[in-house]
Amino acid sequence: xxxxxxxPSWVICKSGTSVKIECRSLDFQATTMFWYRQFPKQSLMxxxxxxxxxxxxxxxxxxxxxxLINHASLTLSTLxxxxxxxxxxxxxxxxxxxxxxxxxxxxxxxxxTRLTVT
Amino acid sequence: GQQVMQIPQYQHVQxxxxxxxxxxxxxxxxxxxxxxxxxxxxxxxLIQLVKSGEVKKQKxxxxxxxxxxxxSSLHITATQTTDVGTYFCAGRGSGGYQKVTFGTGTKLQVxx
Numbered sequence: 201x202x203x204x205x206x207x208p209s210w211v212i213c214k215s216g217t218s219v220k221i222e223c224r225s226l227d228f229q230a231t232t233m234f235w236y237r238q239f240p241k242q243s244l245m246x247x248x249x250x251x252x253x254x255x256x257x258x259x260x261x262x263x264x265x266x267x268l269i270n271h272a273s274l275t276l277s278t279l280x281x282x283x284x285x286x287x288x289x290x291x292x293x294x295x296x297x298x299x300x301x302x303x304x305x306x307x308x309x310x311x312x313t314r315l316t317v318t
Numbered sequence: 319g320q321q322v323m324q325i326p327q328y329q330h331v332q333x334x335x336x337x338x339x340x341x342x343x344x345x346x347x348x349x350x351x352x353x354x355x356x357x358x359x360x361x362x363x364l365i366q367l368v369k370s371g372e373v374k375k376q377k378x379x380x381x382x383x384x385x386x387x388x389x390s391s392l393h394i395t396a397t398q399t400t401d402v403g404t405y406f407c408a409g410r411g412s413g414g415y416q417k418v419t420f421g422t423g424t425k426l427q428v429x430x
Contacts, residue, residue: 244420
């Protein structure tokens with residue numbers, strides 16, 4: 201149980217275009233999902249916390265108009281990288297917290313999406 | 319801004335030896351989380367510590383949150399080859415809504 205999927209697993213796009221990444225909790229409901237970036241051989245950077253039915257909470261320094269997050273259902277959050285540029289190339293990972301585990305802080309991570317902007 | 323450092327950056331141990339990684343924050347934290355990431359894999363959440371001086375155990379893993387809530391440690395007793403991976407800490411600053419900062423990670427290699 202507690203499986204999180206991401207789609208696509210990798211994507212190449214041209215500079216100036218927008219890319220949407222999906223994060224789904226497959227066998228549980230998640231009122232809270234998280235979006236991270238990870239650069240090669242580096243640590244994770246939390247970008248934002250996605251809350252079902254409300255606006256996402258962005259970490260300091262993350263442009264909310266650049267990285268649009270929508271958490272329209274209890275099993276799906278999307279991250280749209282708008283007007284992508286080469287510096288947006290990265291590994292994007294989502295995680296989800298099971299709504300039914302009460303105060304549990306445990307997060308389940310997706311496999312990540314590799315974005316390359318040319 | 320808040321900085322979270324982890325030491326050591328790399329650690330090679332013989333299977334059966336103990337291993338400890340330390341996480342130090344430049345500011346007081348409201349909580350700290352630990353993650354493990356296997357080579358080529360995605361992070362796996364291990365634990366969250368919230369209270370000053372808190373100690374939690376998960377089988378061979380012992381997690382500790384410092385009294386001042388500025389440092390934390392992860393200790394693995396009798397390492398096994400399955401412990402291989404990079405261990406990250408992540409702390410959120412205290413006081414209002416503060417940024418979550420991930421540590422630089424400690425890469426553990428276990429020699430059989």
